[in-house]
Amino acid sequence: MARHIYQGQLMDSHYQALLTQLADFLPSSRVIRDPALCLAYGTDASFYRLIPRMVLRLANTAEVIRVLELCSQHNIACTFRAAGTSLSGQAISDSVLITLTDDWRAYEISELGEIITLQPGVIGADANKYLAPFNRKIGPDxxxxxxxxxxxxxxxxxxxxxxxxxxxxxxxxxxxxxxLADGTYLDTRNELSKLKFAKRQPQLLQGLVKLQQQIKHQPALEERIRHKYRLKNTTGYSLNALVDFSDPFDMLSHLMIGSEGTLGFINDISYHTVPDHPYKASCLWVYANIEDTCLAVTELAKTEVSAVELMDGRALASIAHLTGMPSFIHALDLEAAALLIEVHGADVNELEQKCQQAMAAVADFNKIEEVPFTHDAVLCANLWAMRKGMFPAVGAVRDTGTTVVIEDVAFHVEHLAAAVRKLTALFEQFGYDEAIIFGHALAGNLHFVFTQGFDSEAERQRYGQFMAAVTQLVAVEYQGSLKAEHGTGRNMAPFVELEWGKDGYQLVQQIKALFDPQGILNPGVIVNNDAQAHLKHLKPLPAADPLIDKCIECGFCEAVCPSKNLSLTPRQRIVLYRELQRRQANNESHTDTLKQVFEYQGIATCAATGLCEQRCPVGINTGEMMRKLRSSRYQKFAPIARWTANHFAGTSKTIRLGLTTLDGARTLLGTSAVSKINNTLRKVTANKVPMWFPQLPSANAHRLEPSHGLAKHDKSPSYSSGASDFIKDQPLQPKLSSPEKSVAKVIYFPSCASRVLGQSPQAQDPRPLTEVTLSVLAKAGFEVIIPADLSRLCCGMPYHSKGLNQQYVTKNQELINHLWHVSEQGRWPVLMDTSPCAKLSIDSLKHTDKQALMVYEPVEFILDKALAKLSLNPLDETVMLHITCSSQRLGLSEKMLQLAQRCATKVIVPEHISCCGFAGDKGFTVPELNACALASLKAQVPQSCSRGFSNSRTCELGLSHHSGINYESILYLVDEVSQSRARP
Structure with missing residues (x-):
């Protein structure tokens, strides 16, 4: 096998030649060479680290073919990367790392959902979303x-x-x-492609046939292969392809499955889908010991249950503190073990029959505790949260500097109880007191999770000795599989021969040589002759900051990050910040260079909206860390921030004046001229001047200041109030048909953005949001109270997002205290017309003694407080809907969609846009973040659609700018379709 440790001039000449040729067809932006960015991009979820010499972001098949041709020509190793959630070190490289742009997300459904074809960049959950209308899903889960x-x-x-x-x-x-490694393309579903391939690669097809014949002459090996694949097994290659199929093309395609990028690049794949039954029920059964638990599994395996998850006593103890757990979990001892069971059915009767069947199968086993079968969605979700919380439970309590190791092995079900006992004994022998065991019991698949430090030779030796003992137990004593579903990777590559024997391992080596004779594809993975490979290239996890030290670098956060195609993801930010802290602690060179890179890539381009926290197994909000770092960056502006906070009304007035001036310039000079002037100013000031774009509104001319009397509420759906409609801190009272009837009150606190910004020029309805909100509240019959001194009040968001905590706390507490007084100590609800301000206020209330104060954003307020008083006549129209980060974090995604669907016949929530990236004022100051986050939006807007809705005024500006249609608050939609419901 070819060596890939390039040294000196030889290495430089090979890579330089590759770079020169790459420049012929790849833009420089998709060839990443900066050492810091290579470190960030080169990190996966495993506990190994290799830093690539370059990272290539490829957009199509032609680019993949050409890159592989060049790597083959120059004998340069390369590794493919999808999402980088791999746990075994199979997605890292010290050479060329090949990643994919967002252009690889195409799919095609055929045969009424029976088959789906997917490009490699499609997220697994998205594939199931596409199949949901057919009640189908992909098999892997x-x-x-x-x-x-x-x-x-x-x-x-x-x-x-x-x-x-x-x-x-x-x-x-x-x-x-x-x-393939040399750039040869094959589509196994196309006869012409197969013919061309046979002419170009006859030795590969013939070699596969010879290997099959070789196995047939070794009955013991053939039986071992069949035996091994009765279990889950991803150790080595899919050797069963050589005994399951006679057509070499079938052998070839099935060998690609589980090959971890060492045999070729999977360009797309077609799956036979499986049923996704609409009816599901779950239960939790607890037994006194692991023996009874595993015997119950043996009986359940004879039934039609869909999933059986085993959890040992330590695993149960690790999640006992979580919200929603059954109360009896606290009282269990470590001998206890549990089964979490799920049953699926096509209808209620089938579901009930399967539940009865499962209960009958284990009737002879004594349960010490249980949560009986239930199809209640909330209770089922709580039960499965137990299982999903176990891996992060260990990760969250580990010592700083250690990593979380999760291994997955498989035993025959009859060996499960004994295997768990012996695994537990090994934990005790090697001092892994925190280790837990859980897994997919029906398949005999056990995961064990423990924490491990690699910062000393003693720790590395302990891990090595433990792994040697584990592999002997699994592969030799019980003839199980060393890797059930996480892939061989680097950490199990030295043990492939132990699993398969000498003749089986020779087969693995022969397959690698047939597909990749130069050995350039992902070297060191699966085939690795270094018996100590699993103890090398270990990832350091130095202490950096308590906010991020628990990060396990899994990458679950990346899918929802708005900056992922512009700069860094949350995982990558943490990787670089850890490295920066390590260098500073050791007084290493190049620290300043890394700091400069991180200033823009990490800090400046982070939206800090916190969606990463929702995806993070250990609950890290990387945005909090970036805000903390910004606090020092913005301290020089603290006097200005303090002045604006103390003179907030004047500051708002100045901004209104600026908007009016810009609007006048637009009228006088035209949109194109203003845009050119702005671009010039940004260029000469190094982008210090905020960006202007045509959707920027004029100032809000609607005044909420009092003048006299009560509001002139009537039954007209087009009601709008003027400047003379309000009394400070007094309700706006609708005319009542009977003086005895009382009307609910609401405190309306319009956000700073709503008070300052009017409607965009492209909007159909010219009214500002403040006016529209009052119209909706009038129709619903609310008495509206406008807080006094409104112009000086602010939730503190402008300061919070920049890490100016003193000013944030001052303004936030001022507002909360005022609302507490106006609401009569929480008697009346508060409506904030934008979700970010509502979310920040709700969060801040949790740390005060005023938690009785109920703050709402528009969607939840309409659904919970106003909808019963409104009659809706939905528009026969297609509208776009953007669910803001704050709405998602408030758990309102479904409610927001529900409200929009009550108001319009077709609602489109665009794919792959979780956060718009406007992030308060970043749409003006770092507009490339907003552009990156919304890059795919315009193409998803149908020609028949002319407007979109959301619930954040600033987000709506960016959405309008990048979509080609006008976005406005969902309250405009509600106001348009609603009438006052007749009162008895």
Whole structure:
């Protein structure tokens, strides 16, 4: 096998020649060479680290073919990366790392959902979303399905809780297209492609046939292969392809499954889909010991249950403190073990029959505790939160500087109890007191999780000795599989021969040589002759900051990050910040260079909206860390911030004046001229002048200041109030048909953005949001109270986002205290017309003694407080809907969609846009972040659609700018379709 440790001039000449040729067809922006960015991009979820010499972001098959041709020509190693959630070190490289742009997300559904064809960049959960209308799904269901991509799922033969061995990628493969190491392309579903391939690669097809014949002459090896694949097994290659199929093309495509990028590139894949039954029920059964638990599994395996998750006593103890856990969990001893069971049915009767069947199967086993079968969605979600919380539970309590190691092995079900006992004994022998065991019991698949430091030779030796003992237990004593579903990677590559024996390992080596004779694809993974490879290139996790020290670098956060295609993701920010702290602690050179890179890539371009926290297994909000770093960056502006906070009304007035001036310039000079002037100013000031764009509104001329009397509420749906309609801190009272009837009150606190910004020029309805909000409240019959001194009040968001905590706290507390007084100590609800301000206020209330104060953003207020008083006549129209980060974090995604669907016949929530990236004022100051986050938006707007809705005024500006249609508050939609419901 060719060596890939390049030294001196030889290395430089090879890489330089590659770079020169890459420049002929790849833009420089997609060839990453900066050492800091290579470190960030080169990190995956494993505990290994290699830093690539370059990272290539490829956009199509032609680019993949050409890059592989060049790497083959120059004998340069390369590794493919999908989402980088791999746990075993199979997605890292010290040479060329090949990643994919967002252009690889195409899919095609055929045969009424029976088959789906997916490009490798499709996220697994998205594939299931596309199949949902057909009541189908893909077979693999890994725990990382919300983040991992199809390329990684197939390349690792990932499975999951319900998948077993019958529904993994190997068993449900319907065909694929692929590219070999030398650039040869093959589509196994196309006869012409197969003919061309046979002419170009006859030695590969003939070699596969010879290997099959070789196995037939070794009955013991053939039986070992069949035996091993009765279990989940991803150790080595899919050797069963050589005994399951006679057509060499079938052998070839099935060998690609689980090959971890060492045999070729999976260009797309077609799956036979599986049923996704609409009815589900779950239960939790607890037994006194692991023996009874595993015997129950043996009986359940004879029934039609869909999933059985085993959890040992330590695993149960690790999550006992979590919200929503059954109360009896606290009282269990470490001998206890539990089974979490799920049953699926096509209808209620089938579901009930399967539940009864499962209960009957284990009737002879004494349960010490249980949560009976339930189909209640909330209770089921709580039960499965137990299982999903176990891995992060260990990660969250580990010592700083250690990593979380999760291994997955498989035993025959009859050996489960004894295996758990012996694994537990090994934990005790080697001092892994925190280790827990859980897994997919029906498949005999156990995961064990423990924490490990690699910062000393003693720790590395302890890990090495432990792994040697574990592999002997699994592969030799019980003839199990060393890797059930996480892939061989680097950490199990030295033990492939132990699993398969000498003759089986020779088969693995022969397959590698047939597909990749130069050995350039992902060297060191699966085939590795270094017996100590699993103890080398270990990833350091130095202490950096308590806010991020628990990060396990899994990458689950990346799918929702708005800056992922512009700068860095949350995982990558943490990787670089850890490295920066390590260098500073050791007084290393190049620290300043890394700091400069991180200033823009890490700090400046982070939206800091916190969606990463929702995806993070250990609850890290990387945005908090970036705000903390910004606090020092913005301290020089603290006097200005203090002045604006103390003179907030004047500051708002100045901004209004600026908007009026810009609007006048637009009228006088035209949009094009103003845009050119702005671009010139930004260029000469190094982008210090905020960006102007045509959707920027004029100032809000609607005044909420009092003048006299009561509001002139009437039944007209087009009601609008003027400047003379309000009394400070007094209700606006609708005319009542009977003086005895009382009307609910609401405090309306319009956000700073709503008070300052009017409507965009492109809007159909010229009214500002403040006026529209009052119109909706009038229709719903509310008495509206406007807080006194409104112009000086602010939730503190402008200061909070920049890390100016003193000013944030001052303004936030001032507002909360005022609202507390106006609401009569929480008697009346508060409506804030934008979700970010509402979210920040709700969060800040949790740390005060005023938690009785109920703050709402528009969607929840309408649904919970106003909808019963309104009659809706939905528009026969297609509208776009953007669900803001704050709405998502408030758990309002479904409610927002529900409200929009009550108001319009077709609502489109665009794909792959979680955060718009406007992030307060970043749409003006770092407009490339907003552009990156919304790059795919315009193409998703149908020609028949002319407007979109959201619930954040600043987000709506960016959405309007990048979509080609006008976005405005969802309150405009509600106001347009609503009438006052007749009162009795």
């Amino acid at each position: 890994p725990a990382s399905i919300n983040s991992c991509k199809i390329g990684g799922i197939a390349a690792n033969n990932a499975s999951g809780m319900c998948c077993g061995t019958a529904q993994n990628s190997y068993r449900t493969l319907a065909g694929m297209s692929l590219v």
